[in-house]
Amino acid sequence: MTQHSAWRGPALAAAFPLLALVAWHLATSGRAYSLIPPPYEVGLELWDLAFGGIYDDAFSETLQTHALASMSRAYGGFALAAAVALPLGMLIGRVEVIRTMLDPTLQLLRPVPVTAWLPLAMIVFGLGPRSAFFLVFLGAFYPVLINTIFGVRSVEPRLFEAAAMLGLSPSASFTKVVLPASLPSIFTGLRLGLGLSWVVIVVGEMTGVQTGLGAIIMEARQLSRTDIVICGMAVIGVLGFASDKLIMLLGQWLLRWSPQHG
Amino acid sequence: MNRTSMVEPILDVKNVTKRFAFNNETVTALANANLRIEKGEFVCLIGPSGCGKSTLLRMVAGFETASEGDLLMWAKPVQGPGPDRGMVFQDYGLFPWLTVARNIGFGPAARGRPTREVRATEKRFVEMVGLTRFADAYPHQLSGGMKQRVAIARVLANEAEVVLMDEPFGALDAMTRERLQAELLEIWEAQKLTVLFVTHAIEEAIVLADRVVVMSPGPGRIVADERIDIPRPRDPTSPEFNALRRRLSSLLAGHH
Ligand SMILES: Nc1ncnc2c1ncn2[C@@H]1O[C@H](COP(=O)(O)OP(=O)(O)OP(=O)(O)O)[C@@H](O)[C@H]1O
Numbered sequence: 001m002t003q004h005s006a007w008r009g010p011a012l013a014a015a016f017p018l019l020a021l022v023a024w025h026l027a028t029s030g031r032a033y034s035l036i037p038p039p040y041e042v043g044l045e046l047w048d049l050a051f052g053g054i055y056d057d058a059f060s061e062t063l064q065t066h067a068l069a070s071m072s073r074a075y076g077g078f079a080l081a082a083a084v085a086l087p088l089g090m091l092i093g094r095v096e097v098i099r100t101m102l103d104p105t106l107q108l109l110r111p112v113p114v115t116a117w118l119p120l121a122m123i124v125f126g127l128g129p130r131s132a133f134f135l136v137f138l139g140a141f142y143p144v145l146i147n148t149i150f151g152v153r154s155v156e157p158r159l160f161e162a163a164a165m166l167g168l169s170p171s172a173s174f175t176k177v178v179l180p181a182s183l184p185s186i187f188t189g190l191r192l193g194l195g196l197s198w199v200v201i202v203v204g205e206m207t208g209v210q211t212g213l214g215a216i217i218m219e220a221r222q223l224s225r226t227d228i229v230i231c232g233m234a235v236i237g238v239l240g241f242a243s244d245k246l247i248m249l250l251g252q253w254l255l256r257w258s259p260q261h262g
Numbered sequence: 263m264n265r266t267s268m269v270e271p272i273l274d275v276k277n278v279t280k281r282f283a284f285n286n287e288t289v290t291a292l293a294n295a296n297l298r299i300e301k302g303e304f305v306c307l308i309g310p311s312g313c314g315k316s317t318l319l320r321m322v323a324g325f326e327t328a329s330e331g332d333l334l335m336w337a338k339p340v341q342g343p344g345p346d347r348g349m350v351f352q353d354y355g356l357f358p359w360l361t362v363a364r365n366i367g368f369g370p371a372a373r374g375r376p377t378r379e380v381r382a383t384e385k386r387f388v389e390m391v392g393l394t395r396f397a398d399a400y401p402h403q404l405s406g407g408m409k410q411r412v413a414i415a416r417v418l419a420n421e422a423e424v425v426l427m428d429e430p431f432g433a434l435d436a437m438t439r440e441r442l443q444a445e446l447l448e449i450w451e452a453q454k455l456t457v458l459f460v461t462h463a464i465e466e467a468i469v470l471a472d473r474v475v476v477m478s479p480g481p482g483r484i485v486a487d488e489r490i491d492i493p494r495p496r497d498p499t500s501p502e503f504n505a506l507r508r509r510l511s512s513l514l515a516g517h518h
């Protein structure tokens with residue numbers, strides 16, 4: 001085994017996007033009628049979106065507003081989904097009656113894609129942020145729910161025996177055994193759910209919301225401002241990536257006892 | 263077999279039969295088992311696979327109920343698992359999310375002992391099983407022998423009077439097994455424990471036990487109860503040891 005320097009990973013990870021950037025540049029730069037703007041134009045536009053001072057048009061200095069609007073909806077919808085799906089999943093997983101009552105309905109609704117809910121959401125919640133919020137909620141709900149149910153149901157029976165013979169009361173076994181044992185699974189659900197909230201928020205914001213990264217992409221498309229479309233995509237990518245990294249760090253700390261995570 | 267005693271037994275298994283429903287059939291895992299164990303005795307259960315050793319142990323632990331007969335501890339019927347009967351599982355059954363120390367303190371904490379006392383107990387028993395350096399390690403960072411030490415320590419830390427062990431050293435290599443056997447005997451003597459120990463290995467039973475209870479399958483039953491009076495530590499190459507080994511082998515083979 002050769003010793004790899006600390007920079008090897010990041011360098012390898014950066015090589016591919018850099019190559020893609022070069023290819024993009026070669027394919028678009030200097031052409032009069034390219035529908036796709038070259039990378040440096042997108043870079044300039046991104047700067048203008050964030051700080052202004054270059055084009056000073058209607059989009060200048062609006063990035064923060066849009067990014068914050070999207071983030072608040074993505075995290076808000078996700079938080080609400082987690083707040084409902086976590087306790088519900090634990091109940092469905094551990095309480096026979098509730099499982100029999102709710103599981104079939106939930107399984108039936110599960111294959112319906114979030115986007116198919118869009119028309120109904122717009123009727124019930126109207127055009128605007130509340131629909132987007134609802135769609136995020138729905139998108140994040142199922143991964144959290146399914147993984148929570150799986151987690152609390154697949155606790156090794158041996159651990160209940162061990163706890164009981166050590167004198168733990170059955171009522172305490174939920175917090176002392178079930179919860180910690182299912183944490184890895186619950187955490188997987190939360191991570192998937194958070195990732196999906198970012199996917200869904202953009203779809204949700206394309207339906208007549210004034211602010212948000214999805215909204216700005218829609219508006220730019222109608223104005224044929226492809227540079228802004230690409231800026232929006234890049235910002236979504238970075239924000240989604242950053243939030244995934246954050247939740248991963250949290251998970252590594254919480255699950256440091258687990259050989260699969262820690 | 264007819265050792266009668268005036269002393270009240272700590273454990274009394276009276277005419278216990280256990281049947282399991284299995285694929286619309288009834289399997290008799292254990293038929294009419296009788297076993298009296300006095301406080302401080304080290305009793306080994308040996309017998310071929312499927313003769314009901316685990317079933318008997320799990321009934322004493324309170325994980326299973328008897329189909330017929332009585333299981334008494336200090337003359338009171340066993341009702342469910344309890345901290346007075348600690349179990350050491352072959353697969354350890356440690357809580358993977360707790361450190362070595364917290365695994366050992368689990369019982370006292372679960373029974374509501376004050377935190378300061380729990381920490382002191384953890385420290386004492388981590389030391390007793392020689393895992394001080396690993397007190398803050400998680401189970402997945404330990405070897406099999408170390409995990410089994412934790413499993414033993416958490417039962418002792420919980421002040422279990424009876425320690426039930428189901429092939430606890432079965433998964434360990436020969437050297438680790440011998441060392442743990444010696445440690446277990448030391449702890450047993452020092453803490454005045456009562457041990458009921460299941461094993462497949464005749465040698466292990468002779469090294470450890472005051473009494474070896476021999477079981478046989480189809481249906482599971484107790485066929486012999488041998489007292490071992492050789493002083494410890496026992497030398498496996500001695501003539502008495504060999505004589506016992508031959509005797510137990512023939513009992514296991516069905517000549518009694
Ligand atoms: N939960 C169960 N359901 C049905 N049958 C069972 C169950 N537990 C045990 N048995 C049956 O009871 C009999 C005794 O099993 P037991 O596990 O007590 O044997 P054992 O002596 O511990 O064997 P081994 O040495 O292989 O561990 C076996 O025939 C087994 O199939």
Ligand SMILES: [Mg+2]
Pocket residue numbers: 315316317428
């Ligand atoms: Mg067994």
